[in-house]
Amino acid sequence: MASKATGRWLVLAVPYLWLLALFLVPFLIVFKISLSQDAIAQPPYLPTFDLSEGWAAFKEAFAELSFENYGYVLSWDNEFIEAYGSSLWIAGISTILLLMVGYPIAYGMARAPKSIRPTLLMLVILPFWTSFLIRVYAWIGILSPEGLLNQLLFALGIIGRDTPLQILNTDTAVYIGIVYSYLPFMILPLYAALEKMDETLLEAAADLGCPPLAAFWKITWPLSLPGVFAGCLLCFIPAVGEFVIPDLLGGSDTLMIGKVLWTEFSVNRSWTVSSAVAVLLLLVLVIPIVFYQNLQAREVERR
Amino acid sequence: MSTGVTEKTQKTIGGIRRTFAPWNDPQAVPLIRYKNVTKRFGEFVAVDNLSLDIYEREFFALLGPSGCGKTTLMRMLAGFEDPTEGQITLAGQDLVGTPPYKRQTNMMFQSYALFPHMTVWDNIAFGLKQDRMEKGAIDARVEEMLKLVKLEKFAKRKPHQLSGGQRQRVALARSLAKRPKVLLLDEPLGALDKKLREETQFELMDIQMELGMTFLIVTHDQEEAMTVADRIAVMNHGKLVQVDQPAVIYEHPNSRYVADFVGDVNILDATVETVEPGMVTLRPVAAPERRFRIAQDCAAKPGDTVAIALRPEKMRVELDPPADTNVNCVQGEIWDIGYLGDLSIYHVELPGGVRVKAAKPNLTRMVERPITWDDKVYVYFSPDAGVVLTS
Numbered sequence: 001m002a003s004k005a006t007g008r009w010l011v012l013a014v015p016y017l018w019l020l021a022l023f024l025v026p027f028l029i030v031f032k033i034s035l036s037q038d039a040i041a042q043p044p045y046l047p048t049f050d051l052s053e054g055w056a057a058f059k060e061a062f063a064e065l066s067f068e069n070y071g072y073v074l075s076w077d078n079e080f081i082e083a084y085g086s087s088l089w090i091a092g093i094s095t096i097l098l099l100m101v102g103y104p105i106a107y108g109m110a111r112a113p114k115s116i117r118p119t120l121l122m123l124v125i126l127p128f129w130t131s132f133l134i135r136v137y138a139w140i141g142i143l144s145p146e147g148l149l150n151q152l153l154f155a156l157g158i159i160g161r162d163t164p165l166q167i168l169n170t171d172t173a174v175y176i177g178i179v180y181s182y183l184p185f186m187i188l189p190l191y192a193a194l195e196k197m198d199e200t201l202l203e204a205a206a207d208l209g210c211p212p213l214a215a216f217w218k219i220t221w222p223l224s225l226p227g228v229f230a231g232c233l234l235c236f237i238p239a240v241g242e243f244v245i246p247d248l249l250g251g252s253d254t255l256m257i258g259k260v261l262w263t264e265f266s267v268n269r270s271w272t273v274s275s276a277v278a279v280l281l282l283l284v285l286v287i288p289i290v291f292y293q294n295l296q297a298r299e300v301e302r303r
Numbered sequence: 304m305s306t307g308v309t310e311k312t313q314k315t316i317g318g319i320r321r322t323f324a325p326w327n328d329p330q331a332v333p334l335i336r337y338k339n340v341t342k343r344f345g346e347f348v349a350v351d352n353l354s355l356d357i358y359e360r361e362f363f364a365l366l367g368p369s370g371c372g373k374t375t376l377m378r379m380l381a382g383f384e385d386p387t388e389g390q391i392t393l394a395g396q397d398l399v400g401t402p403p404y405k406r407q408t409n410m411m412f413q414s415y416a417l418f419p420h421m422t423v424w425d426n427i428a429f430g431l432k433q434d435r436m437e438k439g440a441i442d443a444r445v446e447e448m449l450k451l452v453k454l455e456k457f458a459k460r461k462p463h464q465l466s467g468g469q470r471q472r473v474a475l476a477r478s479l480a481k482r483p484k485v486l487l488l489d490e491p492l493g494a495l496d497k498k499l500r501e502e503t504q505f506e507l508m509d510i511q512m513e514l515g516m517t518f519l520i521v522t523h524d525q526e527e528a529m530t531v532a533d534r535i536a537v538m539n540h541g542k543l544v545q546v547d548q549p550a551v552i553y554e555h556p557n558s559r560y561v562a563d564f565v566g567d568v569n570i571l572d573a574t575v576e577t578v579e580p581g582m583v584t585l586r587p588v589a590a591p592e593r594r595f596r597i598a599q600d601c602a603a604k605p606g607d608t609v610a611i612a613l614r615p616e617k618m619r620v621e622l623d624p625p626a627d628t629n630v631n632c633v634q635g636e637i638w639d640i641g642y643l644g645d646l647s648i649y650h651v652e653l654p655g656g657v658r659v660k661a662a663k664p665n666l667t668r669m670v671e672r673p674i675t676w677d678d679k680v681y682v683y684f685s686p687d688a689g690v691v692l693t694s
Contacts, residue, residue, distance in 0.1 A: 203383055204416035206403040208430030208481065218429075222420045 027282075034275035035065040045272050069276035079255065080277060084284060086255040090171065090246075091239035094178040098235050099228065101179060102186035106227075107220075109187070110194035121191070124184050132181065136248050139177055143168040143249070169251035177245035182238070186231040193227025194220070226295070233292045237285050257281055323533060325358040332395075334359040334517055335380065335485060340389035342375050342541075349375040350386070351541035357485075362511050362518045364532035366525055368564070372541040373521045377487050380519065381410045394484060404433075409483035413490040415474035417462040423449070423473050424458040430481040448476040451510065468499050475507075479514065486511075488520040492527060504530045525565045529553065537561050553614075558694045562612035567648075569613045569659045570692075575603045583691050585611065589657035590633045598686040603693050610692040617688035618661035620649045622674060625683045632683035633659070637676050649674060651682050 036045040047061035073080045109120045127135060142148045145164040153159045167173050197220065205215040243258030250256070257277065264274035325331040333356035342350040350372045357363045365373035378384045379391060382403030391398045398406060409430065417426050427448050431441045449455045452472035462470055471491065478486055491507070492500040508531050511518045522528050528535045529549040536546040537560075545557045556562035559570060573585035573595060583601045584594055595611060603609050619625075625632055633653055641648035646662045653659065661682050665672070674680060 198414065198416065200412055200414055200416040201418060203403070204410075204412055204418070205429070206383075207381055207408075207410045208477070209404045209433035210429070211402075211404050214433075219418060 027279075030275045031279055032065070033271050034069055034279050035067065036272050037064070037066075037068070038270050038272050043271065044269060069272050070280070072273060073276045073280060080257075080260065080280075083255045083257045083260045084280070087240045087242075087257040088284070090174060090178070090254075090256060091236050091242070094175055094182070094239050095232050095236045097175060097179050098182055098186040099232060102183055102190055102231060103224075103228075105183075106187045106190035106194055109191050110197070117195075124187050124191075127184065133244060136177055136181065136244055139173070139180065139249055140168060143173050143176070168249065169254075171250065171254055173249035173251075174246050174254055174256075177249045178235075178239050178242065181245065182235040185234040185238075189230035189234060190224065190227040193224045193230075197223050229292060229295055233288055237288060240285060241281055323360070325361070326356070326534065331358055333357060334361075334394055335519070336390075336392045337376070338390040338392070340376075340379065340386045340391060342372070342379060342384060343387045348541050350379070352389070353541065353543055355536060355543060355546065357517065357519065359517055360515055362508065362531055362533045363520070364528035364535045365519070365521045365538060366523070366528040366535050366565070367538035368523060371538040373523075373538050374489060375541075376538075377410075377489060377519060377521045380485065381408055381487055382406045407484040408487055409478040409481055409485075410487040410489060411474050411478040411491050413493055415462075415470050415494075417470060417473055417477070419462055422459050422461055423454060423465070426462070426473055427477045427480050429477065434481065444480055448480050451479070452476045467494055468503075471495060471503065475510075479510070479516075482514070483516070485517045485519055488518060490522055491520065493522075493524075500527070501530075507531055529565075535565075537564060539564075555690060556612060556692065559610050559612070559692050562610075562690065562692060567615050567660065567662075569615065569618070571611045571613065571657070571659070573609055573611050573691075575601070575605050575607045575609055575691075577605060578603065582686070585609070585691070587611070587633070589653045589655045593628075593633060594630050595689065596630055596686050597689045597691050599689075599691055601691050601693070603691065607693070612690045612692055613659070613684060613688060615648060615660040615662040616646075618659070618682055618684045620651060620661040620663055620674065620680050620682050622678060622680055624681045628681065628683075631686060631688075632681055634679065634681055635659070637674060637678045637680060640672075640674075640676065647672065649680070651680060 033045055036047060038044060039046040047064045049058060049061055051058065072078065105124075109117060109124075112120055140147070144150075145166065145168070147168070149167070150159065150164040153165065154161055159165065167176070201219050201223075202212075202215050205219050206212070210218065241258045242256060243262055246254045246256040246259050247262070250259075261274050261277045261281070264270050264277060335355075335357040337353055337355040340350055340353050341348065353372075353376070355376075365376060367373045375384060379386050380393070380398070382398070382401060382405075385399060393407065418429065421429070424445055427445045428441050431444055436444070445458075446455075449458055452475055454469060454472055454476065457465060457469060457473075462473065465473065471494070475491070488507075492503050495503060504527060507518070507520075518531075520528070520531060529552075532549060534546060535549055535552050537544045537552060539560055545552055545561045547555075552561060552565055556565065562568045563570060572588040574588070575583060576586055576594070577584045578601055581598060581600055583597045583599055583603070585597065587593060587595055597611065601609075628634070633651075635651040635653040637649055638652040638658055639650040641650070642665075644665070646664055649661050649663060651659050651661060659682060663674075
């Protein structure tokens, strides 16, 4: 019995150790840097904790930590708050677009003949075979003024050669990039929710006098909500912190926190401010994560 | 178990049941008519040029093995399938092409198909809300239905908080709530255990009587069909084999298939020797030295090979010979005994190797039964026990 208990403890310990080593420890390091001051040094911040200098030096270094950087980031004079707001906005709009595009696809897949469903699933996952970065770069080739899209529209006579659509380096391009890149993360949870739905329920609804469209809103939609929430969070959370897509496809006025963080870190070489930005971003995202956790707990309880 | 049926109806049920036979009345207009209905799924013919009339207030059972087309026949009435050929009318109206949500039939699904995100109350009210019934009327109807299935206390529960039997009742209440012209029951009791199933069968009959509705039930359980139905249609390969009252189906099966499918039966091959009005004499293949005399008018001619269907409970198995061992009697050895509690089923092997089953009620509590393995026994029956089957 004792060995069985130990075994169980070990199994439980693995994910906790994983989280401890790969999430909590790095987070504490970032948090510590966010409380430090910039310095021309290696690493470029102060204080550094050096245990070899003894307890007194450690205490002294600890006293030097401050929340100054947070005050800087949260000050209205700097554009950080605007960037957070803009990121949430772009991620929010993108998530709604993703849901509008992903839901019909997932629905179609879930209602497709059983034999072709694995193929459809494969097609959804297929883009992952190519590097994310390359796929985003490919969009430049499509959206640029001389790109494929403009050439096609010109060939069809819809636009003139001297008035190409300006999509690249605008927010529209960012939306297109996010919707394209994140679509599988929206489709897969939706598909899982829709696929396990008993189709007899729709027959029962029809039998009781409910036409198909009303049956969708009364039966299918509410039963797919767990998938909707899961898909939205899976897309929204990473989209808020997205850096590559706004950097490559967005314009100079596309303000997203991921880009700001990158600028702070690599251009301004301020590890401390970028750490504070990262910690605050995490706090902003913890709210939807907690919300999702609650929802999942309720879902488990329901079964 | 008591039911929601009023005392007055309770008293008249016997009277109604005894005299209810609209299918014998040439004036009666059927409520449901299947006219030359064929349904094909690709190459597969699920229902094959089938015609059937079902009358108002009838409790009608479609009985057959899986894949015989009984469910397809029902689903065509509900509107989930359209016939490939033929016509289906309900109260004189052609139904073909009418979507399910515009038909005055309701179905109780085999899986119950309760909406998992709605309470019992909302499930039952669902169909009524579709009809845009006013709030007060919906409330009253749902209350009435909950009372009918005795689930008043469970109105606020979700389906996953109910037992299998309770879910079955919610499904029944939901399908009855709209007072459909026809209630379709697709294997409604399949998921219940035997005791609950038997109780529910009688409840279904009482509810059907009380509401005066037409019920169409699909089942593969012949006992269930016999218990609940006014008439049974036995189906095979998309065709009706026999349509009649349960007792007729059981006692006068029209074919080997029906005799075999409904109840337990011994089927013995025999050659016809003489045919007189009301009596057939046959030579059984398994015991050619003996003669069977069956009290029946028969279309077969002397020399024809026919089958004799004999129900085990109509056969006697004894150690002592009957008065005349030459007629309606065979001799054999006990090959196996099935003790069922109320009955024992004796499997008797005839000299030719053919085995017959005979049931014997266990009238005493003796554990040691007089007949045991390898005993030489006589199996015999009266002339009106058997049926000669020519098809």
